[in-house]
Amino acid sequence: MSFVSTKSEFNFKNTGKDRFVWTGICLILAGLALFAPAWSGHTREALGSLLIWIGIIEIFDAFKRMERHAVISARTSGALSLLMGMLLINALLFQREALYVFVISVFVIDSARYFYNFYKARKNKTFFGFDLGAGIGNVVLVVMLLISEDQGTAWVLSIAVALRITGIGLYLLWAKTGVLALVHEDVLASFGLTDNVYVKDLAEKVRIEEERSARVDQRWIIMFIVLLFFIHLGRMGMDRSALGILSPVVATLGDVVIAIIITYAILAPIRLMMLRFMKNRGSRVWTWITKIRKEERKKISVRTIAEFWLTTRMRAEMRFKKAGYSLPTAVRIGLKLGLPWSALLAAVMPVLGMSWYFDTENWASGIWDKWAAARADEWRMAITKNSGEGFGANAFRLYPQGVN
Numbered sequence: 367m368s369f370v371s372t373k374s375e376f377n378f379k380n381t382g383k384d385r386f387v388w389t390g391i392c393l394i395l396a397g398l399a400l401f402a403p404a405w406s407g408h409t410r411e412a413l414g415s416l417l418i419w420i421g422i423i424e425i426f427d428a429f430k431r432m433e434r435h436a437v438i439s440a441r442t443s444g445a446l447s448l449l450m451g452m453l454l455i456n457a458l459l460f461q462r463e464a465l466y467v468f469v470i471s472v473f474v475i476d477s478a479r480y481f482y483n484f485y486k487a488r489k490n491k492t493f494f495g496f497d498l499g500a501g502i503g504n505v506v507l508v509v510m511l512l513i514s515e516d517q518g519t520a521w522v523l524s525i526a527v528a529l530r531i532t533g534i535g536l537y538l539l540w541a542k543t544g545v546l547a548l549v550h551e552d553v554l555a556s557f558g559l560t561d562n563v564y565v566k567d568l569a570e571k572v573r574i575e576e577e578r579s580a581r582v583d584q585r586w587i588i589m590f591i592v593l594l595f596f597i598h599l600g601r602m603g604m605d606r607s608a609l610g611i612l613s614p615v616v617a618t619l620g621d622v623v624i625a626i627i628i629t630y631a632i633l634a635p636i637r638l639m640m641l642r643f644m645k646n647r648g649s650r651v652w653t654w655i656t657k658i659r660k661e662e663r664k665k666i667s668v669r670t671i672a673e674f675w676l677t678t679r680m681r682a683e684m685r686f687k688k689a690g691y692s693l694p695t696a697v698r699i700g701l702k703l704g705l706p707w708s709a710l711l712a713a714v715m716p717v718l719g720m721s722w723y724f725d726t727e728n729w730a731s732g733i734w735d736k737w738a739a740a741r742a743d744e745w746r747m748a749i750t751k752n753s754g755e756g757f758g759a760n761a762f763r764l765y766p767q768g769v770n
Contacts, residue, residue, distance in 0.1 A: 385539050388423060392535025395420060400528035403520045410520075413527045414454030420531050421447030426693070427538055436541065439483060443534065446476050466519070470511050475525070478505035496705025549687050553680060559649055564656045572681050576688070580698065587701045594621050594709060601706055602727055607736065613730040621712055625704030626697065633703055637682055651676060 372374070398405075399416050406412035424444030451474045476478050480501035487497060507526040511519075523668045551560070551569075559565045598614040655669050663669050689696040755761050 386543075388427065389535045389539040392423070392531055392538060393421065396528045396531040396535065399524055399531055402524045409524065410454045410457040413524060414451040414457070415452030416531065417454065417527060420534055421445070423538070424534060426696075427541065431573035440541075441519075442479060443476065446472050447534075455646070466511060469523070470508055473504050473508050473511070474734075477501045477508070480504065493731060500537075503533065523601045529652065530630075549684055552687060553683050559652055562652060562656060564660075565652050568677065569680060572677065572684060576681065576684060580695075583698055583702050585699065587705065590705045591618060591622065594618050594705075595711065598727060603731075613727075613734075616730035617726040618624060620707045620729045621705070622701065623699075624711065624726065626700040626706035627704070628707045629700040633707075634686060638686060702736075 395416050399413055402412045402416075403409045421444045424440050424447060427442035428444060432564075440550060453468050453472075463469060478572045480497045484497035486579040499587065505530060510522050511526060554562075554566060554569055595614055598617040602614050602617065651672055655673050658669060685699050689699045712726065750761075
């Protein structure tokens with residue numbers, strides 16, 4: 367179902383299978399969080415991992431929102447979830463009291479944010495009870511953490527995290543997201559050009575061109591990934607074992623992750639900042655361009671150059687909005703923009719020196735190192751047992767001649 371917001375001309379939908387899928391995932395994670403003390407020997411680390419996943423889901427869902435306040439709210443909530451998750455994962459680095467002060471502080475900040483959103487909504491006569499309920503819920507959780515006994519803190523923290531994740535899942539179900547097929551209309555609405563027939567026809571043309579180029583992009587991306595795999599295979603070697611094949615695969619997947627990070631952590635913010643800077647100016651320039659019909663313009667003129675440049679901006683805006691409306695589209699656009707930079711990084715990294723963060727070939731080594739370290743004690747015990755030497759203070763002691 368789609369409809370038009372009462373405060374904008376954006377096209378929204380708040381139904382669809384994807385919403386139920388995301389909400390279902392959140393409820394499963396909430397159930398895991400609720401019973402974390404029962405199934406995990408490291409409760410805080412387990413809760414931290416669940417919050418990291420929730421933060422990623424929230425930030426991704428923020429791209430789907432058209433209303434600016436909803437985007438900011440989702441990103442802020444996602445950032446707070448990531449912060450809380452990192453604190454809990456690294457719990458051993460903190461004193462117990464300091465850790466819970468940090469966690470409670472995050473809940474207090476989140477509660478203040480919800481109350482502020484409720485205040486603004488009430489002031490604008492767009493009352494929505496979810497913000498008020500979420501704010502009160504966070505206050506209750508803070509009180510529970512403050513008064514909990516030492517032996518019950520793990521369960522109280524699990525309840526708090528589970529309730530937070532549940533609330534996020536319900537909000538994802540309620541949230542209104544953009545309609546992929548109408549992304550060109552949303553772009554026009556953001557620039558205030560819905561009544562400009564010429565620009566509207568041009569936006570429809572750009573949308574069709576982008577849809578046609580999607581298959582070409584997919585083939586190009588697949589070829590690029592295969593090429594990166596053979597580059598890693600040539601550098602890492604192949605010993606005809608499972609690990610010999612799996613290691614280049616892990617390195618190639620690392621290149622894919624790096625490409626998406628480059629796109630949405632570096633390239634996208636820069637481009638979106640430039641698009642926002644030209645938002646109002648662009649609408650005025652479009653109005654100036656369309657004062658003269660295209661047939662009456664010279665082939666090379668200031669208006670022609672300005673139209674080409676603004677069309678490029680419109681295409682970029684449309685891509686980023688589509689990336690927010692669809693996960694497969696977001697991955698495709700992220701790889702399209704980021705893979706060349708990821709390949710460049712993979713090419714020059716051996717020259718710059720080993721890096722555990724950016725050299726994806728070392729990611730495979732790190733994984734195998736963790737896998738071997740977790741089994742080292744079992745292997746040592748098995749070797750000792752099968753050696754026949756037995757256990758004791760003088761086990762495996764050497765008696766070389768001439769040495770006392």
